[in-house]
Structure formats: structure tokens, C-alpha cells
Amino acid sequence: MSATVSTAMLLLVPVFPLLLIGALTVTRVRHMALAMCPLAPLPGLVLALFPAANVSVAMPWLLVGSHWGMDHTGQIFLLLTALLWLAAGIYARSYTRNSPQRLRFWIFFLLCMSGNLGLTLALDMISFYLFFTLMSFAAYGLIIHDNTPFALRAGRIYLWLVILGEVLLFAALLPAARAADSLLLRDVAATLANAEGMNLILALLLVALGIKMGAVPLHFWLPLAHPAAPIPASAVLSGAMIKAGLLGLLRLFPLGFATLPGWSATLLSLGLLMAFFGVLMGLLQKQPKTLLAYSSISQIGFPLMAIGLGLAAPQQWPLLAPVVGFYALHHGLAKGALFLGVGMTGHLNSPGLMRHVTLAGLMLPALALAGAPFTSGALAKAGLKPFLMLSPLLDESLLTLLLGGAAVGTTLLMGRLLLILWSPARAAVKAATSGMWGGWSLLLLAVVLVSSYPGVLTSSAAGADLKWIDALWPVAGGAIITLLGWYSTRKRGAHLGAKDLDVLLDALLRRLANLAAALKLPPPPRLPRGARWQNLPLLLLLQDSEQQLRQLSVAGVMFILLLLALLLL
Template identity: 30%
Template sequence: MEVVDARVALAPAISLLCGALVFAAADNTFWRRFWSVSAALAKLGIVMSMLPGSLRGVVYTFDLVEFTPGVGLAFRADALGMFFSVVSSTLWLFTTVYAIGYMEREPNRRRFFGFFALCVSTTVGVAFAENLLTMFLFYETLTICTYPLVIHDETPEAMRAGRTYLVYTLTGGAFVLLGSIWTYQLAGTMTLSQPGILSMEAGRTTLTALFVCLIAGFGVKAAIMPLHGWLPTAMVAPTPVSALLHAVAVVKVGAFGVLRTIYNVFGVELLRELGVCDWLAALAAVTIVTASIIAIFQDNFKRRLAFSTISQLSYIVLGAALLSPLAATAAIVHIANQAFAKITMFFVAGSIQRTTGKTTIHELAGIGYRMPYTMGAFTVAALSFIGIPLFAGFVTKWYLSLGALESDRWIYALVMLGSALLNAAYWLPIVYTAFFKAPHEEVVVQEAHWTMLGPTLACAAYVLLLGMTVSVPGMPFALAQAAVTFVFGM
């Protein structure tokens, strides 16, 4: 059932307004914090108020402006979009609180929090985009809004990373735009409300080229190898930004775009006939394994996290590319699972850096005694990535492996297994170093400020909840299943 409801447009709009108010607050700390938290809360409130209806199967739509028939800006909150927006708006609240603590003494906080709030707006805009054009608009705006965050320190290294980031993501955006124009030319519409709008009539070569165009465009942000180059260099940004880039906004927007391309632009049936998804699945599998192997050799904490992100994102891509309902479920729920676990890790890395100044892994000996809660949260996230039952990551691996078997591609089940081992190989040494190696200095329990510790623990708790109950309040597994039912026409 479709209902016209302004809330779908209000969700991005309200954080946009709050972002503007943060800029207006200038150097007043209270109002800046007030509007930053308000932006996150207001958006979460609006999204959550739509959740009960969404779970009943209601789809909220709102047409903002139509330029010519079929070309316009419109919003639509279907199951997949709701799932993504619930995840991102929940995490946003945590990240905002964390950022307030982390950025306490940094310069340029007005710019930082202003753009931080604008990013919320754009991410929800992508989640609720009814058509490719709206999606493209927010996809590009997100790039622009995250750039000032990446270069926040304004060191030569940060500026260089910022330039790399822009070159990669803007080029990707151009491909998305090109793909959108092309889709419109072939299908006469750009809507994302159908399970596929293209048909075989367009010809095999054209469709393949279009697929490559769109996937390459979204794949830049989803960091599919070899388009991942920007991600590790962008690590120079302040930690809340890395958390944002890596867990919530930028990379997930890319992965979400890949899902939309596969399920709503092309459609499962057409892609089965076209056969291009086999290549995408292979590419994703290669990314999963290669990035994990590179991660093992990183000593810088945040760089190891970065390569892990690259590897984990390709789970989503792989799940989507297998074109089986079970794997699709895995792909969608992994948006949440990876997000909560990875953001926990980034919060931990940031807390350690702020509290002790340590940024490399070999320095972390005995840190578990000094920051027990923080490292406890880290252990939870690590176990989730390895895929131990009861932790969120297990759910993904289980469904993805089932999906691989369902579509007769057992090799990808093996990839899952291998990836679990590789994850163990690069996460467990950190846990070991933290808890079982003798500390270099005298041990005093010294946790980070509550604004940083609180969000860390909350996210770790979510990781456990997601693994144990599958359906946590506010993290509805049912939405993922509804989305799968829709796109597979079951």
C-alpha cells in the first residue's frame, strides 16, 4: 500500500535545517552541540515514526518536484530504504555524541559539525530516493559534504587524501549520472520502485555496458577492488569521520547503490539472463580475500580497519550478486551488521588515540588492563567479524553461505570460510596483545570520557543483540525479508 506522506521528505530536510543552524550558531559551543544532537535526534524520530507503518507493509512516498514527466526529485520509503535509513540514523546519533567528545579541543568545529549534520541529511536522501536522479543528487552532495571532514586537519597529507577522495568519488558520481541518463533513455523512467525497469530488448551489449557504468559508479564508494584506492588514504581524517565514512554513510551509500542497481534498475530476472553478475560475484570474492590479506600486514590500527572495511563491504556486493533470496537477505542485513561492528572498532581506535595517543597495534600491549570496557567492546566486534555464532556477523555468513549453496556456487561458501579464518588472523592478535601481553608502563584504569565510551558500548551491545535475536527493536530483520520478497517476486 502506498501512502503520500511528507515525512519521507522531511527526514532529509530537517537535518539540512539543523546543519544550517549549526553554521549559524557560529562559535557558540552550546548551540552547536544542541543543533548537532537535534539533527540526529529529529531524523531518528521521524524515521522511527514511519517504522511501524513500514513493518505493516506501507510504503510512504512524496514527490518533491517534477521537471518533465519521469524526471524529477521524489522520495519513497520502501522496505530496503527504510532498513538503510534506520541503520544510518541510529548510528548517527551515536557518532554525533562521540564526535562531540572527540572533537572537544579541535579547531574549526563549526565547519566540522555543520557538514557532519549535512551528511545525515544526504544519507537519508539516498536511502529514500525514489529515482536514480534523486539518488545521484544526494550521492554527490554526500561527497561534497564529507570532503571538508576528510581534510579537517588541513595538513599536506590530509589535503592530498582529500584530493584523492574527490577524484575517485566525483568520477564515480559522473558514471552514476551517465548511467542514469542512459537508463532513462532505454527505459523511459528512472524509478527505483519496481523490481527492475530494463528489459532485454535494449540488447545484450548495451545492457552490459550500462551495468558496468552503474556498478563502477557506485562501486567507487563501495570500495570494490580496484576502485578502493581512496579509502585507506582517507584515514587521515579525525576518527569520527573515519567511522562515518567507513561504517555509516559513504561506503554504505555505495553498497546501497549497488543493491538498487541490481534489484531495482535491472532486476533479478534480467541479470540472470545477462550473466554479468557472475563476474561481479567473482570480483567481490577477490576483494574479500585480497583486502583481508593486506589487512594482516597493517600495523597502523586505522589502516587495518580500513582494509577490513573493504573486505566486509564486498560481502554485501557478493550477497547481492549471487541473485538468490537467501544471499540477498545476507546482503541487506550485513548493512546493519557490518555497520555496528565496524563503528564499534573505530570508536575504540579513536578512544585509544585520544586517551593514550597510541595509533599502532604493537603499542597496544596490555591496553586491555588500562581500558577494559573499551577493549571489551572491541573483542565483541572482532568476534562478530570472525562470524562466531551469537554475534551479528554470524547471521550474515550463515545466510550468505546458504545463498551460495542455494545458487549452486559452493565456492563462495568456501570464500566465507576462508574469510572467517583471515578475520581471525587479523583481529585476534589485537585482542591477544591487549589482554595477554605485559603492558609497557604502569597500569592505571583510564577510560575515555563518557561521551566516547557510551556510544562505544551501545554499539557493541547492538552487535550482540543483532546476533542473538536477529530482530532487535528498531533493527528490523522483517524489513530485510520484506525487501527480498519484493525484489524476487515471491
């Protein structure tokens, strides 16, 4: 592409969805605009697939100097984001066809898309923050789309964490910009290691971006919000938006510029914790979308570990960065395909060809996530392996074993997902329409193709010859355990499920309650019905003092006091 065309394309990436929103508000062209909506990420896709060398544009008049452009990291994330939004859009067009809130859905969908696509291209921190904010707040509208009490609660919790994240990010970016004396993300990353209060800035960044990534213990919104959203929205939430936090870490952390053993160990252990925590919690779930959300928490732990390794050895980062990017791409596509697949399960219980096709379509991304041989998952994990020796925390062999264990866990998780989806209880799911098939197959195709995505792993994994056997044992082990578990529980007619834990917890609580009753302990204090947080005692106290202030005599004394203070100072 010529430079002008690619620059125009670059500008169109975040702006085109916004233009479509403008068109949606005009009644006369609304119908046409609705038809165009799924195609809104096309400029991004074209730009990511046919990149021009060094496409970037500086707009000094916008936002005190904006700088948009595409580098290698941005290209991978743009590709992932555009693909996912395209597939989700095609899927959503069928999915929301009869929804009375269709217009609202598309407006939030496009807003969120604009933010998510834009932040992959933002090279200065204010643009990045702008797109990040746009995406985060617009996602609220997608989460509460169904207006069920569950969705509203999930939305409320999500909103609180978003606001907290925004404020913390703001607090982190400001001193970082001051230290770098520049608003460009590149400069900030380069100088952050020497910044005053570097640890505080990094901690703020980790928390702020970690909220978006579902980092434990700030993950709790994620298993609520992702399942609450309509299926195409959960696909992008879990596939693409969760990666925005990762991209933020990649852009802002001093990767390749400084050795920070402490932070390296922190991120490594956090990543390991998330990998196992997500699997364990996911295994307890009965809802397929909740299970997938926990799986996302588990999977995002791996790129976090990779970032941790990069902080231990900055000189290795140029080799490691593509691995992280590839991991994000692989997981986003596979997870998106699985989420969309949840809506296709109506075919699983109908006889004939469709059943086999659907089953195969679900198996493919599940196997990829588990890291089965010849899939993108195996490639991604193999790419990470040579760098495990950099770990400052654990021995390489132990780490390898742990990763293998996590892979077994993921396989178990995927096995459980398939069993849930296959259960007769889900026969009621209505059959998918053609648009849903279109979106889903697009993602499945991408999952297949991504294992041969050119140039991703050439630098890092080409040297290390791929041993498929390494990838095989965790998957095979997990599969065997799943089958055994399924077989043994089926005999007893029971479900492998969280019920045991629920029941156990319930029984424990009942016993505690009985014990308390026996000891005649007072019941725990409870807020009266209808009490809301805006009636907190502190606020009521303040309100009382405010009413005092409103009396003219009190106010007059205040005035005189202020005057005296000003006179004396």
C-alpha cells in the same frame, strides 16, 4: 504513526541536518545548535524503527519530480545510517570539543549526514544522485579536517575518484532513464535488462558505485581516506557511506528481474577477490584505522557475492535481499563500533575495571565481524549459506570452504587489530570522555541487539537450522593461529608486522639500484621540482596555440574561414 506524521518525518530526515546548518550560521543560536547536532539523525531513527505502511511522498515541483519513500531495503539502510550517525555524532561532540575547526567539522558532518540519510529514502534517480553527490563531496571536508599533509593527500585522491565516480554514474543513469522512460529507480531496475547497451550501463554503474564501496582495484582511496578522517568521521565513512554504493547496486541492478550469468560470475569473483585481498593487505598494516579500512574492503565483498548470486537466480532474490540488508547492517554497526573503539584504547593500559570493560567492548564487535557463534556475523553468514548452490562459477562445497577461509582471515585480522591496540606504544592515547563512551556504548548495544532484529532472517534462514559449529571452526582456527603467532613472535621480541615485507621490498629496490649503477644505466627521468600537472607538455602546447589565436590577424583569418565555411555549407 499516522500518515501525516510519518510523511513529515520522512521530509525531516534529510532536511533537519540542513536546518541545523542554517542555525549554526546564526551567531545567536549557534551554541544551542551545536548541542543539537548529534541528534540530527533522530527523525531517521524514529522512522526506521516505527515504520508506517508505505510511507512515501511525491514532490512534482522539486527537481523535475522527486519521489521519496521507504521500502524494506531502504528501511534497513536507514536504520543503519541513522544509528551510526547518531553514535558518531554523540562521540564527535566530545571528540571535537577543543578543536579550533569545530564549526567547519560540524557543517560538513551535517551536510554529509543529510546526503547519506537522504539517499536511503530517494526513490527517483535524480534525488538519489543529488544525495549521493552531497554525501560524497561533503565527506571531503571531513577527510581533510586535520589538515595534515597525509590528510590533504588522502583528500585529493578521494576527490579525484569521487569526481570520476560522479561522472560515470551520470553517464550510466541517463541511458538507463531513457530505456525505462521513467526516473523511478524501481522502473529502471525492472527495465534495465532489456535496455540498449545494458552491459555498458551495468559496467558504468559497477565502476561508479564500486568506487564508493572500495571495489578492487578502485579501492586505493579508502585505506587513505578512512584513517585520515577524525575517528567519528571514519566510523561513518567506513560503516555507513561505504554502504551507499551497495544500496545503489541494490536499487539499480536488475535484481529479481533478469538472469545474467556473466554479471553474476563477475560480481561473485569480484566479491571473493575483495574478501581475500582486504584480509591480506590488512594483515600487513600497522595502523589500526588503516587495518580496519582494509577489513571494510574485505567485508563488503560478501554482499557483493550475494548480489552476484541474486543475478544468477532472480526468483530467489526476494529471499536473498533481506540477507544482503542484514549483512550491511551487521557490518556497518560492528565496523563503526571498532572505529570508535580505536579512540578508547587509552583505557587498555590502565589497571582496573575500565580496562576489562574496554577490552570487552573491543572484543564484541571484533567477534561479530569474525562471525563467532551467537553474534550477528554468524547469523549473516548462515543466512548466505543456503544460496551458495546458486553460484554459476564455483562448486557449492568449494565456495563454502572459501568463505570459511575468508572467515579465518577475518579472525586473524581482528586478532592483529587487538594486538596492535594493546601494544604499549599506544599508551599515550588520552583517556576517553563521557560523550565518547556514550556514542560507543550505543553502537555496542546495537551490535548486541541486531542479532535479534525482528524480521530480517525469518524468510531465509529460519528454515535452515543454524549450526553454530559451522561458525565456530573458522573463528577458533583464526584465534589459535593468532595466539600462536603472537606467542612465537613475543618470544623473539619481534612484532608480527609488515616490516618484513617493507624491508624485503627496500632491499630489492636497493639491489636494483646497485645493479643499474653497475650497468651505468641512465637514472629514470624525473619531473623537475615544483613541476605541477598543470604544466604538462600538452597543456603548454595548447597554451602556445592559444596565444597565436589571440593575435588579431590570426583571429581575423579564423573569422574569414568560419564565414566561408558557413557560406559553403
